[in-house]
Structure formats: structure tokens, C-alpha cells
């Protein structure tokens with residue numbers, strides 16, 4: 145008998161409900177048991193569609209017509225109940241928030257094994273083991289709604305691991321994770337691989353993940369256009385670059401500023417929740433400056449942005465003394481601050497108010513066409529923002545923020561889940577807007593983006609900004625890991 149493969153697909157065709165054209169067409173694809181495969185491709189190319197067909201999310205949770213043959217460990221995910229599939233394939237979705245069902249972390253982790261009615265001791269030991277693997281033992285009693293983005297991503301991965309699945313599908317597993325955490329996740333990939341777990345990884349950070357995979361697949365415009373072993377990849381680099389995939393590239397000279405302008409935002413912020421102090425820091429952003437706010441998961445970056453914006457709920461106590469262009473803003477309600485500060489939250493789907501991309505962007509901009517072009521949204525302009533790929537959705541949200549042209553924009557992880565092509569266009573756009581007098585405070589873990597486009601970096605640790613300097617200085621200081629190609633450049 146032929147051994148059962150991890151994945152066998154032929155003549156697959158996926159057409160989302162409400163669309164006439166298929167979003168994915170794959171003639172043949174096979175992945176052996178134990179193999180690990182990296183899926184590359186530009187935003188909107190069909191990567192998530194591919195993995196969601198394999199784990200059954202499509203069509204069980206997202207409606208689409210799925211034609212052709214699909215076998216995952218010999219089973220057709222369309223005909224296999226989700227709870228049976230989840231023993232075969234554990235999935236970490238791109239948007240961790242979509243995968244959280246419980247208020248308390250411990251319950252979230254226990255959820256799957258409880259559903260399978262494992263004995264009590266077994267549940268406990270699985271929960272303990274998984275929480276250790278992903279490093280969340282200190283968060284077990286916390287409310288999931290108070291976790292930082294990176295903490296949330298770890299919890300979701302932990303809950304996937306409690307079922308000890310035969311294979312893993314990881315859609316951007318490191319997108320919200322700080323550089324140290326990314327290294328930890330990557331070493332997890334190594335141990336999964338050694339443990340014989342088959343894996344499909346969707347990830348834009350090609351060179352970081354490459355050591356842990358056997359094969360690389362490129363998806364372009366809904367088709368698999370390249371399927372090569374890791375060893376064969378180097379000769380395809382040109383090709384990948386043309387497809388908009390991030391490959392290590394030589395440094396280009398970009399216009400950076402030594403911002404000496406006057407402060408646009410300045411002051412002190414303290415945020416606590418009960419007795420726990422989450423943020424206690426001074427901050428300054430100058431006129432015409434792109435500042436990156438970096439630091440480990442849970443350092444307090446998002447909390448600081450929310451405090452500046454005035455949108456923390458009553459679980460938090462805020463004491464702030466903040467001026468914007470010498471005007472005290474700390475007592476102003478958020479909608480007044482919104483006149484001169486714009487804000488892109490980490491989870492942005494709640495922002496959408498219109499039914500088409502076009503209307504959404506028109507709603508807040510006087511030059512929607514330019515933004516639609518800039519963020520390559522032309523093909524999806526008539527679509528409902530909520531039906532887009534993750535990267536596309538984030539770009540719609542960004543376009544609607546940037547259309548408003550406030551003096552200061554607070555962007556929480558605008559680059560996560562974006563291919564390099566789109567991160568670069570965003571960087572270039574921010575630099576253009578900076579010339580027109582806008583300042584940016586950008587929370588990000590993306591050191592390549594920072595290296596290329598940011599004027600200054602502030603590093604946050606345990607609620608305090610402990611360092612401020614140029615990207616070069618910060619990388620030298622080793623407070624933040626430099627981009628991979630940085631070493632070779634000096």
C-alpha cells in the first residue's frame with residue numbers, strides 16, 4: 145500500500161460566495177508526511193485560501209465552492225467534521241483574535257481537550273505542557289481581552305498544541321511577535337519538525353523561516369507557480385522578487401531625517417490597572433518625524449498609543465500630562481483628539497463602516513483614487529472590506545487613516561501580515577506624508593522596515609521608554625535585533 149500523504153490535491157478550484165472568478169486553482173499539489181513547506185506570495189495571492197481549504201475552515205466556516213480532489217492524511221476536509229480534522233491539522237490563523245473564544249486564558253487552553261472529554265488529569269497535563277511550550281504560564285488567570293497582540297498569538301498557538309495534532313498550519317506565526325519571541329517560535333518550528341510534525345507555514349520573513357522547511361511554494365494570482373526544494377530556491381530569487389516576495393536586498397539610500405524640529409507631542413503618561421502599573425513614561429514626538437516604538441510583547445506599546453488617543457476603558461486608570469503643539473490634550477475626549485491625531489488599532493476590522501472598499505476610503509479622504517492605487521486596492525474596490533485577505537484589509541484600514549491627514553498618526557503594527565512590496569510602499573508613503581508635515585508614531589517589530597524608513601526608534605521596556613536613537617544606534621545597542629542583512633553590510 146502507498147503511504148498516506150499529508151496533502152494530496154488535484155484540480156482544486158475555490159470560488160468564494162459572491163465571486164464569479166475562482167480565487168484559487170491548483171492542478172496538482174502533494175506534500176509528504178513529515179515534510180514542512182513554506183508558502184510564499186504577495187498579499188491577496190491566495191495563500192490563506194489554500195491553507196483554509198486544507199484545514200476545512202473553507203467551506204465549514206467560510207462559504208465558498210470547493211471543487212476537485214482534496215486529501216489530508218487521506219481524508220476529505222469537506223466531508224470530515226471540524227473536530228475530527230483538528231486532530232489531524234492544528235491551525236494558527238493569521239488574525240489571532242478570530243480564534244479566541246474564552247474570557248480567561250486557562251479556559252481558552254482547556255477548551256479543545258475539554259471538548260474531546262479527555263479525563264481531567266489529561267486535560268490539566270496537556271494545558272500545562274502547551275502553556276510551557278509557548279511561554280504563557282504567567283498569563284493563565286488573565287482575561288484574554290487584556291492580552292497584548294503577541295501574548296494573544298502565543299495563547300492561540302498553545303491552544304492548538306493541546307490537541308497534539310499530526311500537522312500544523314501556521315499562517316504568519318510571528319506577525320505580532322517581538323524579535324526575541326520570533327526566535328523562540330522559530331526554535332519551536334525546529335522542534336516540531338524534529339518531532340515529525342508535518343507543517344505548512346505562510347510567512348513573509350523568508351530568510352528567517354527557510355532553515356526549518358524542506359520545500360517552498362509560490363502562489364501568484366491564485367495559482368501555484370513555483371514548487372521547489374529549499375536547495376533549489378537560491379536560483380529562483382529573481383523570480384520571487386518579481387512576484388513581490390521579500391528577499392534580502394542591498395541597502396538603498398533613503399531620506400532619513402535627524403529630526404530637530406519642535407515637539408508635536410510631548411509629556412508624561414501613566415497607566416495602571418488595579419495595582420499593576422502598565423505604562424509610566426515620558427514621550428516626545430517631533431514635527432515631521434517617523435518614530436518607531438519597539439520593544440517586547442507586553443512592554444506597553446499599544447497601551448501607550450491608546451492612552452495618547454484617550455480610548456482606554458474604565459478598567460484602566462490614566463494619569464497623563466500631554467501637550468500637542470503646546471496645547472494640553474489630556475483632558476480632551478477621544479473624538480476631539482481625533483481631529484488632529486489619527487489611530488490605526490492593532491485589530492482594525494471594527495473600523496469598517498462601509499460596504500465597499502471604495503466607499504470606505506472615500507468616506508475619509510479627498511483623494512481616494514491616489515490611495516486606492518497606492519495600496520493596490522483597485523482590483524477589490526467594489527468588494528466588502530470584510531471579505532478581503534488580511535493584508536488587503538489592513539491596507540484598506542491604513543488608506544482610510546492616512547486619508548484624513550491629521551498632524552500625527554499613531555499606527556499599531558501597520559506592517560504585520562504585509563509582504564515587503566507593500567511594506568515598502570507604505571514606508572515610502574509615510575516619508576512623503578512626512579514631507580507634507582505629518583508625524584508618525586509606529587508600533588512595530590519589523591526591523592527591516594525601521595531600518596529603511598524610520599528616523600528614530602524608541603525602545604520600550606516594562607512600561608517605560610528606556611532608549612531613543614537612530615535605527616543604527618538601536619541595532620548597535622542590541623536592544624533590538626537588526627534585520628538579517630544588516631550584519632553583512634558593515
Ligand SMILES: Nc1ncnc2c1ncn2[C@@H]1O[C@H](COP(=O)(O)OP(=O)(O)OP(=O)(O)O)[C@@H](O)[C@H]1O
Nearest residue numbers: 290291292293294295417441442443444445446447
Ligand atoms: N487589565 C489588565 N490587567 C493586567 N495586565 C494588563 C491589563 N491590560 C493589559 N495588561 C498587560 O499590559 C502589558 C502591556 O500591553 P500592551 O498591549 O500595551 O503591550 P504591547 O507592548 O503593545 O505588546 P505587543 O507587542 O505584544 O502588541 C501586557 O503584558 C498586558 O498583558
Ligand SMILES: Nc1ncnc2c1ncn2[C@@H]1O[C@H](COP(=O)(O)OP(=O)(O)OP(=O)(O)O)[C@@H](O)[C@H]1O
Nearest residue numbers: 160167187188189190191192193531533534535536
Ligand atoms: N471570505 C472571502 N470572500 C470573498 N473573497 C475572499 C474571501 N477571502 C479572501 N477572498 C479573496 O481571495 C483572494 C485571496 O485571498 P487570500 O486571503 O487567500 O490571500 P493571501 O495570499 O492569504 O493574502 P494576505 O497575505 O494579504 O493574507 C483575495 O483576492 C481576496 O479578496
